[in-house]
Amino acid sequence: MTPRRVLTRHARRAVLGAALVAGGCTFQPADPPSGGPATAVRGDEIIGGGPAADDDAVVLLASFPTDRSVLATCSAVAISPTVLLTAAHCVDAGTHPGYIFGAFLGADASAYPTLVELEPHLVAITEVHAHPSYATTAPYPADIGVAILAEPLTGVTPVGIRRTALTAADVGQPARIVGYGQAVVGTPSSTRRQATTVIDGLDPDDTVRVGDATHLTCVGDSGGPALYDGGAGEVVIGIDSYADNGNCDLPAHFRRTDVYQAFLDQYTGDAPDPGPDAGAGGAIDAAPGGGGGTDDGGGCAAGGRGSAAWLPLAAALGLAARRRRRHARR
Numbered sequence: 001m002t003p004r005r006v007l008t009r010h011a012r013r014a015v016l017g018a019a020l021v022a023g024g025c026t027f028q029p030a031d032p033p034s035g036g037p038a039t040a041v042r043g044d045e046i047i048g049g050g051p052a053a054d055d056d057a058v059v060l061l062a063s064f065p066t067d068r069s070v071l072a073t074c075s076a077v078a079i080s081p082t083v084l085l086t087a088a089h090c091v092d093a094g095t096h097p098g099y100i101f102g103a104f105l106g107a108d109a110s111a112y113p114t115l116v117e118l119e120p121h122l123v124a125i126t127e128v129h130a131h132p133s134y135a136t137t138a139p140y141p142a143d144i145g146v147a148i149l150a151e152p153l154t155g156v157t158p159v160g161i162r163r164t165a166l167t168a169a170d171v172g173q174p175a176r177i178v179g180y181g182q183a184v185v186g187t188p189s190s191t192r193r194q195a196t197t198v199i200d201g202l203d204p205d206d207t208v209r210v211g212d213a214t215h216l217t218c219v220g221d222s223g224g225p226a227l228y229d230g231g232a233g234e235v236v237i238g239i240d241s242y243a244d245n246g247n248c249d250l251p252a253h254f255r256r257t258d259v260y261q262a263f264l265d266q267y268t269g270d271a272p273d274p275g276p277d278a279g280a281g282g283a284i285d286a287a288p289g290g291g292g293g294t295d296d297g298g299g300c301a302a303g304g305r306g307s308a309a310w311l312p313l314a315a316a317l318g319l320a321a322r323r324r325r326r327h328a329r330r
Helices: 009-019 115-121 261-268 314-320
Strands: 024-026 058-064 072-080 083-086 100-104 123-130 145-149 174-179 193-202 207-210 225-229 234-242 252-256 283-285 326-329
Touching: 058 083, 058 115, 072 174, 072 234, 072 261, 083 234, 083 261, 100 115, 100 145, 145 261, 174 234, 207 234
Parallel strands: 024 326
Antiparallel strands: 058 072, 058 100, 072 083, 072 326, 083 145, 100 123, 123 145, 123 283, 174 193, 174 225, 193 207, 207 252, 225 234, 234 252
């Protein structure tokens, strides 16, 4: 299993170990190359897909320390006006100590190539919660979490979650994947993309595999949703957690929402009884200063100090770990 993170130059020494256990996020160098201008670390795109301009419930989740030395990005999806659903490895305190979190709501963040330019366009997040049972070792059980917005979203329709258990009858059915991850392995992007694919299979634990030979998630798609329409409209059936290698050539494992609905309900208020899998553990308060705009934001990526570089290290991480998660640091 390999994490999908890219580390920034300053963050790489400190966070590389964590990056190898986080799926689909990327960490990128905070400072520009010697003698050159700073560029921003970009989230990556869905492989085999196209633009997802209408999927406005899917956002870019950005996080960075108070010294702005690293920018990390993931994908997330709004499941209520104030709750974003994402992967636990995108928000856990161990790899995001004291980080500021914000959400970019637009379909393309390329107009804001540095952290200095991006931060004013982030919607503030007040706190984040990883599932209390989340483990940072493969296969990363309970890799699911939430981010709580400071203000309710307007003009965005949240997506519901799947509550009934997936069965063998769902395997082979069409599904959609959405995120800000790489469209070409190792090539950065900050565009929200989507692709129609299939439910590849059910794992024996808490994940469902989604993807086919030509439509896949990649680095930067961590925390992005797999959407399935069982006849009553699309719902989130899972959140991108990890892949079995670092090549972006296999279906990814998505944490199932039907398994963790009680945990999610305690934040959305959709159920009066949180149930046995709910808990307050794993929560951290987002540091103040998350920005105030309502622009774009997908897979985890990290960038750097003020004008952060978005240079992807996904290829290096793919060589360093057999299984990759989809979190990126810029």
